[in-house]
Amino acid sequence: MAGDLVLLTGGTGMIGFKTLVEVLKAGYKVRAAVRNQAGFDRIASLKPLAPYVSNLESIIVPDITVPGAYDEAVKGVKYVVHVASPLVRPVDTEEGFQSEVIQPAIRGTVSILEAAHKVTGIERIVITASILSVASFESLASGVKTDEKTRAVNTVGPYASPVNAYQVSKALAFEATNKFVAEKKPAFSVINIMPAFVVGRDDTITDASDIVKGSNAFLIGPLLGHARDQPLIGAVVHVDDVAKMHVQSLDSSIVKGNEDFLAYSPPSIDWADSFEIVKRRFPEAYADGVFKFESVPRPITAPVNVDSSKAEKTFGKFKSFEEQTVSVVEHYLELIGRK
Known part of the structure; x- marks a missing residue:
């Protein structure tokens, strides 16, 4: 209910920040858990938060993996939105995969569940999982149907790469969440949002130089002439839709109880379609040579068969790949002073 206090983690990242803005916009008060005050100060200074800073506070949680990490953070809150989780790390050893990616993902999630279980008054926890929580890249690329009930990730090591370790981290964190709910039967319900790219x-x-970081790099990279030499699955979703799903999941009239939802915008896309979208929607910038995609091979896409009808029935229609592309490109043009 609007006015209630929400604990939100991961607010300094792409999904977390957009969700933070939307939670505040919906009328909630937010306690943002951050690793350090500098991270909070940076996001608090960003323009989208300006109208809502009076309803925003911070709490420092420097290490989400230590026992009791969130014990203070959960006090007095009614809802939790847990977005924080390690991304792909540049490590190449089994020890590194475990210490830098897999265990932090599991412990960070379990820690917040344990903390919430120790107090009274928390009604719901919404967790940012991933489509990789239920289906590996290999499974998705095979074209086998994927939905919320899919379980197609091999979590047994050794792990071949940082990407492999990352998808295993999402699957094991999801398993740990389900195990916690089944064994502890907490008073709160848990909603898992599982986005594609x-x-x-x-x-x-x-800064324009940073726009090729994160998942937007898969789209904007080739547009700016950065060749991608590996196929990529054609499963995407707009960050606006992911944030909306998190906010609406706080409302028990929309989502009743423990549920999982894939966040995916059908149909399966071809990443190379972004080239034609740019030509059509941004003809002047294209003619002026802002975009360099003519100089690189067309990115290869592996089609997917993902069924997101459950989420669409609950939250409504997702934004299209064209809307996603336009959103990123407009931001880039703004950053370089072309808009």
């Missing part, structure tokens, strides 16, 4: 304007990016 998240694309769209990222307001935490304020």
